[in-house]
Amino acid sequence: MENVRNLDLLPQPMLQRMMQYGIAIDRDHFRELSRRLDEEMRILEAEICSYIPPEKLQEFISRSNLSSEDDYLPMNVDSGAQLARLFFDVMGIGSGRELKQTKSGNRISTGKKQLEQLKRGNPVVQKTLDYRERAKLKSTYTDALPQLAREHLARTCWCGLKHWDTTYRIHSEFLSTRTDTGRFASKNPNLQNIPVRTELGRLIRAGFIPSPGCRLVGVDFSQEEMRIGAHLSRDRNLIRIFNEGLDPHEETARIVFKIPADQKPDKLSQRDPARHLNFGIFYGLTPMGLQDQLGVTYATAGTELPEWITEEWCAELIADWYSGYSGVVDYIDQQRYRARRYGIVWTMMGRVRRVPEVRSVHRWIREAGLRQAGNAPIQGTGADWMRLVMGKLEPVFLELLNLGVWVWPLLTIHDELMVEVEELYAEYVRDRMIDAFESVLTDEDTGECVFRVPIKAEGKMMDYWKKGN
DNA sequence: CAGCACGGCGCG
DNA sequence: ACCGCGCCGTGCTG
Numbered sequence: 169m170e171n172v173r174n175l176d177l178l179p180q181p182m183l184q185r186m187m188q189y190g191i192a193i194d195r196d197h198f199r200e201l202s203r204r205l206d207e208e209m210r211i212l213e214a215e216i217c218s219y220i221p222p223e224k225l226q227e228f229i230s231r232s233n234l235s236s237e238d239d240y241l242p243m244n245v246d247s248g249a250q251l252a253r254l255f256f257d258v259m260g261i262g263s264g265r266e267l268k269q270t271k272s273g274n275r276i277s278t279g280k281k282q283l284e285q286l287k288r289g290n291p292v293v294q295k296t297l298d299y300r301e302r303a304k305l306k307s308t309y310t311d312a313l314p315q316l317a318r319e320h321l322a323r324t325c326w327c328g329l330k331h332w333d334t335t336y337r338i339h340s341e342f343l344s345t346r347t348d349t350g351r352f353a354s355k356n357p358n359l360q361n362i363p364v365r366t367e368l369g370r371l372i373r374a375g376f377i378p379s380p381g382c383r384l385v386g387v388d389f390s391q392e393e394m395r396i397g398a399h400l401s402r403d404r405n406l407i408r409i410f411n412e413g414l415d416p417h418e419e420t421a422r423i424v425f426k427i428p429a430d431q432k433p434d435k436l437s438q439r440d441p442a443r444h445l446n447f448g449i450f451y452g453l454t455p456m457g458l459q460d461q462l463g464v465t466y467a468t469a470g471t472e473l474p475e476w477i478t479e480e481w482c483a484e485l486i487a488d489w490y491s492g493y494s495g496v497v498d499y500i501d502q503q504r505y506r507a508r509r510y511g512i513v514w515t516m517m518g519r520v521r522r523v524p525e526v527r528s529v530h531r532w533i534r535e536a537g538l539r540q541a542g543n544a545p546i547q548g549t550g551a552d553w554m555r556l557v558m559g560k561l562e563p564v565f566l567e568l569l570n571l572g573v574w575v576w577p578l579l580t581i582h583d584e585l586m587v588e589v590e591e592l593y594a595e596y597v598r599d600r601m602i603d604a605f606e607s608v609l610t611d612e613d614t615g616e617c618v619f620r621v622p623i624k625a626e627g628k629m630m631d632y633w634k635k636g637n
Numbered sequence: 638c639a640g641c642a643c644g645g646c647g648c649g
Numbered sequence: 650a651c652c653g654c655g656c657c658g659t660g661c662t663g
Binding site for chain 2: 392
Binding site: 452535 | 650651652653654655656657658659660
């Protein structure tokens with residue numbers, strides 16, 4: 169009952185305010201970005217089409233589904249099916265290598281992982297990757313977002329004087345009961361998947377801005393899920409790492425690669441794989457999954473995946489991770505036991521996740537259920553924390569509003585909460601938020617905290633939405 | 638024309 | 650075929 173109040177009811181007012189008020193965007197920024205992407209895509213698609221041999225042109229034209237506006241092109245570069253025909257049937261790219269089929273087995277996959285493997289074989293592959301990145305960003309973000317923006321008066325603040333200014337704002341819908349783990353979901357548009365990982369993607373993030381006279385303030389839990397994993401599993405090593413304030417990815421690299429205490433792990437070949445292990449383990453990582461993931465990492469770094477990264481090598485790495493963090497193995501096993509025995513697993517706060525899949529007659533379904541059982545308490549506890557934080561901060565923000573300080577919640581992305589604040593108070597609000605995050609499990613009366621490792625949060629103030637500080 | 642499954646990909 | 654989401658374009662069907 170207490171959980172229903174704290175986890176389900178208390179976040180609602182803040183969610184309502186996020187949805188109702190929205191977040192401001194710079195429409196011209198997106199329009200300019202769309203124009204640029206369009207320009208680059210036209211060049212890339214023409215280049216890609218130029219790889220069609222002359223004698224095959226008619227065949228491609230007849231099979232493509234292009235509208236009259238772009239019928240100067242013989243094929244539709246957005247179509248995976250048509251690309252597969254060009255690459256694998258006509259050009260013979262990757263012949264002699266093992267090529268992944270699509271799930272339904274109709275054709276060879278043209279997905280990123282596959283293309284990364286093949287991009288040294290022929291320049292058309294890299295061009296396709298570049299085209300894909302741009303097509304994704306344009307259709308999902310730079311074209312769509314300005315369309316969704318509505319003119320909206322916003323409370324702003326100039327030199328301490330409050331007034332109302334015209335802004336163009338996006339009103340996403342945040343769903344409280346959509347996910348199986350307790351996380352929130354966001355739709356129309358989804359504000360929880362705005363790009364950040366690539367340089368080009370970060371230009372899209374930059375189109376999200378505070379109301380005039382305000383700053384964006386973002387606070388997130390640092391290494392939230394691993395800390396939760398450390399607590400729930402009571403693993404000695406994991407707990408020690410966080411209590412001593414060490415970098416968990418670096419420490420994991422030390423463990424699995426047996427690096428002497430006086431040496432630093434190499435970023436690409438040691439720290440990055442260790443990082444993927446740390447995240448992946450709680451997802452039920454398989455050797456093949458790890459190998460795939462590392463393939464992408466190396467390809468992104470512009471290097472070929474080294475010969476010695478085989479499935480067996482990945483399996484050993486996972487085994488080494490397990491022996492380094494044996495408490496985590498026991499913990500995951502316990503969750504799997506509960507899933508099989510009771511059909512449910514639960515978070516630190518007692519939020520329940522049903523996992524009927526573990527009793528399926530189908531092996532694949534069963535195994536997926538067991539992975540979900542291992543992951544759900546961790547991901548779900550993280551979601552619980554955000555719910556508690558929102559419940560705790562709501563009265564803080566309302567109090568500030570009553571005092572005449574403009575502060576308004578904008579969005580939440582699982583372990584992160586973003587608000588806008590009038591400039592003078594941004595730093596203050598950031599620090600209040602960090603406090604709220606870090607004391608999420610601290611009893612307000614006794615000051616006691618039962619968590620086995622420190623809970624850390626990071627905050628930043630921004631004039632536009634960006635990564636880092 | 639709308640609706641759907643699929644392949645693909647953005648985020649934590 | 651590694652957890653949790655939502656959205657895009659294609660290609661097909663009713």
